[in-house]
Amino acid sequence: MPMTTERKLSLRPSATFPQHVLDEIHRAADQGIYEIRGFGAKRSLPTFDDLVFLGASMSRYALEGYREKCATDVVMGTRHAKKPIELKIPITIAGMSFGALGANAKEAIGRAATAMGTSTTTGDGGMTEEERQSSKTLVYQVLPSRYGLNPDDIRRADALEIVVGQGAKPGGGGMLLGHKVTERVAGMRDLPVDIDQRSACRHPDWTGPDDLAIKIQELREITDWEIPIYIKIGATRVSYDVALAVKSGADVIVVDGMQGGTAATQDVFIEHVGIPTLPAVRMAVEALQELGMHRKVQLIVSGGIRSGADVAKALALGADAVSIGSAAMVALGCNRSVYLEDYEALGTAPGYCHHCHTGRCPVGITTHDAELEERLQPEQGARRLRNYLTTMVLEIQTLARACGKSHVLNLEPEDLAALTIEAAAMAKVPLAGTDWIPGNNK
Amino acid sequence: MKVFDLNTDSVRALNQYLHDSPSGNLSVTNPAGRHCIACGIDDAVEVSIDGHVGYYCAGMNKTAQITIGGNAGPGVAENIMSGSVRIKGNASQSAGASGRGGTLVIEGDASARCGISMKGVDIVVAGSVGHLSAFMAQKGRLVVCGDAGDFLGDSIYEACIYVRGKVGELGADCIEKEMTAAHVHGLEDLLVATGVAANADDFRRYGSARKLYNFDIDHADDY
Numbered sequence: 234m235p236m237t238t239e240r241k242l243s244l245r246p247s248a249t250f251p252q253h254v255l256d257e258i259h260r261a262a263d264q265g266i267y268e269i270r271g272f273g274a275k276r277s278l279p280t281f282d283d284l285v286f287l288g289a290s291m292s293r294y295a296l297e298g299y300r301e302k303c304a305t306d307v308v309m310g311t312r313h314a315k316k317p318i319e320l321k322i323p324i325t326i327a328g329m330s331f332g333a334l335g336a337n338a339k340e341a342i343g344r345a346a347t348a349m350g351t352s353t354t355t356g357d358g359g360m361t362e363e364e365r366q367s368s369k370t371l372v373y374q375v376l377p378s379r380y381g382l383n384p385d386d387i388r389r390a391d392a393l394e395i396v397v398g399q400g401a402k403p404g405g406g407g408m409l410l411g412h413k414v415t416e417r418v419a420g421m422r423d424l425p426v427d428i429d430q431r432s433a434c435r436h437p438d439w440t441g442p443d444d445l446a447i448k449i450q451e452l453r454e455i456t457d458w459e460i461p462i463y464i465k466i467g468a469t470r471v472s473y474d475v476a477l478a479v480k481s482g483a484d485v486i487v488v489d490g491m492q493g494g495t496a497a498t499q500d501v502f503i504e505h506v507g508i509p510t511l512p513a514v515r516m517a518v519e520a521l522q523e524l525g526m527h528r529k530v531q532l533i534v535s536g537g538i539r540s541g542a543d544v545a546k547a548l549a550l551g552a553d554a555v556s557i558g559s560a561a562m563v564a565l566g567c568n569r570s571v572y573l574e575d576y577e578a579l580g581t582a583p584g585y586c587h588h589c590h591t592g593r594c595p596v597g598i599t600t601h602d603a604e605l606e607e608r609l610q611p612e613q614g615a616r617r618l619r620n621y622l623t624t625m626v627l628e629i630q631t632l633a634r635a636c637g638k639s640h641v642l643n644l645e646p647e648d649l650a651a652l653t654i655e656a657a658a659m660a661k662v663p664l665a666g667t668d669w670i671p672g673n674n675k
Numbered sequence: 676m677k678v679f680d681l682n683t684d685s686v687r688a689l690n691q692y693l694h695d696s697p698s699g700n701l702s703v704t705n706p707a708g709r710h711c712i713a714c715g716i717d718d719a720v721e722v723s724i725d726g727h728v729g730y731y732c733a734g735m736n737k738t739a740q741i742t743i744g745g746n747a748g749p750g751v752a753e754n755i756m757s758g759s760v761r762i763k764g765n766a767s768q769s770a771g772a773s774g775r776g777g778t779l780v781i782e783g784d785a786s787a788r789c790g791i792s793m794k795g796v797d798i799v800v801a802g803s804v805g806h807l808s809a810f811m812a813q814k815g816r817l818v819v820c821g822d823a824g825d826f827l828g829d830s831i832y833e834a835c836i837y838v839r840g841k842v843g844e845l846g847a848d849c850i851e852k853e854m855t856a857a858h859v860h861g862l863e864d865l866l867v868a869t870g871v872a873a874n875a876d877d878f879r880r881y882g883s884a885r886k887l888y889n890f891d892i893d894h895a896d897d898y
Contacts (some may be wrong), residue, residue: 264892265895266895357750378792379773379792383735383754383775384715384717384735384754387715387735394689411888411889422777422813424813425832425888427889428889429888429890433792436751437772437773437788437810438769438772438773438791439749444730446835447711447730447731448730448731450710450731451711451714451734451753454690454715455693455714455715455735456715457690457694458687458722517684563830
């Protein structure tokens with residue numbers, strides 16, 4: 234019998250077993266394996282949206298948008314490297330592997346980053362010629378898997394990033410399912426074609442910060458102490474990890490919050506491991522300040538950065554720059570409302586897609602299929618990403634000027650107020666309209 | 676022959692010389708367990724180190740022939756690309772880690788994780804190796820003339836392991852495989868080339884069962 238509208242309205246869903254939980258139990262019962270997917274955490278989390286800026290008024294002096302400059306340049310790697318990286322904007326592009334992304338996407342990102350005067354980053358799988366050629370400033374990741382790692386690429390990198398973990402899966406290694414392990418990808422990684430590849434979660438030749446300090450010494454010796462060395466950590470025990478990264482000799486520390494994306498990881502990892510970016514920034518800054526290393530060891534923050542407002546708030550909390558991955562992909566066209574039939578074939582729709590792991594990306598970003606990849610032309614993609622980055626920079630400058638700052642790094646916690654008790658506690662910023670910071674015993 | 680005495684010369688000066696324009700043979704004296712000696716060489720030079728070395732000696736070596744007169748610390752010849760590294764004594768853990776080519780010869784024993792994540796290097800150990808050797812080994816050959824510790828070849832891909840002595844518990848997805856005539860000949864050539872006295876007929880071969888190459892619910896216990 235067809236259900237009436239009245240009948241539908243009387244149905245009561247379970248708060249313990251909402252539809253997506255029911256669907257997951259059914260899927261697990263059918264397949265007997267955890268869900269593996271792309272993108273980042275989908276659950277609701279405290280974010281930078283829970284903070285607002287206190288713009289200038291009587292007690293603060295605003296800068297005139299048309300006439301007074303608000304500089305955005307930042308320098309990475311001033312601690313030990315002979316050649317620190319000079320960036321024109323405080324937004325870098327996060328590590329995303331060739332394998333997870335197709336060659337056109339990597340090239341588009343490299344071109345956009347170069348045009349904006351910022352850096353991009355390799356990923357698990359090594360450095361491709363396309364991204365080296367298109368990226369003026371390229372950070373080369375040294376990952377636990379060591380796929381494709383070689384001294385020639387190390388010597389032509391502008392910085393090295395030792396990846397200890399990432400926000401989407403702190404404590405876990407990378408994944409690349411068989412459909413994406415093509416001949417070229419497999420060749421770069423020294424693996425058989427078509428296997429479901431699981432990267433190591435620990436480095437093969439060091440096990441703790443004492444070892445890591447010597448590992449960094451080795452990389453510095455190989456590069457003749459010229460280029461900066463970053464350490465990237467997934468946000469968990471941030472205070473300890475940042476202190477140990479400093480002790481190990483890092484020039485730059487990258488802290489990736491749990492909203493950070495991935496091309497393929499267990500859903501249970503994405504949603505249930507790590508802490509949000511908001512408290513992670515504050516914890517990292519405090520750890521650096523306690524050691525007297527704030528601004529001496531640069532801090533890059535990533536994980537769910539979407540707008541100039543997010544960037545400005547991260548900088549105000551003490552970061553030196555941010556890194557974007559998922560947002561850059563969205564700028565390239567991820568989840569755009571085109572090729573609807575291809576989204577449907579994956580069982581998804583624009584706005585919901587997290588199917589990077591399938592290799593059937595409808596917009597040609599996370600695929601190696603020639604027909605799909607044609608949909609993302611490097612020049613066009615670069616233009617879109619460049620537009621997006623330009624917009625973010627204008628937004629940061631707008632907010633910084635409103636707070637009376639002539640350089641975006643002059644933003645400070647005092648410029649912020651929190652809208653929720655959670656955000657006030659996590660960021661250690663007073664709840665709006667009060668001087669109360671939960672946990673500060675005020 | 677140029678000589679670097681690490682009692683008076685720094686490791687930095689040695690490596691810079693090796694990276695700039697090394698020529699002929701080079702001798703390193705008084706290494707005294709220092710770290711990162713002779714790493715990142717990209718020239719076909721011969722380097723002889725007279726004593727024990729610390730971490731990451733000969734790391735990422737390309738084309739050079741390096742001989743270590745004593746024992747070696749962790750990560751010796753890590754990510755070696757080509758050339759050869761020879762250790763007269765014993766090696767600590769992670770010897771030849773992620774090595775992509777060339778040859779590593781250890782005349783003594785090697786500790787845990789020898790050949791971890793190896794990607795094409797040939798490693799010949801005249802003695803025994805510790806636990807988790809050839810963990811996640813992708814390509815290349817690990818030859819053990821003595822015994823191998825537990826969890827040998829755990830999660831192995833296409834690398835090939837030869838062991839002459841006893842083998843502890845095998846790692847996940849690692850199995851004993853048939854020693855064909857082609858394998859015996861190939862191993863014989865490698866033993867001769869590396870100057871390690873052993874009879875190829877005495878070895879057993881181990882490799883991947885390939886059961887973990889693709890996710891399969893029936894193999895969940897191995898994940």
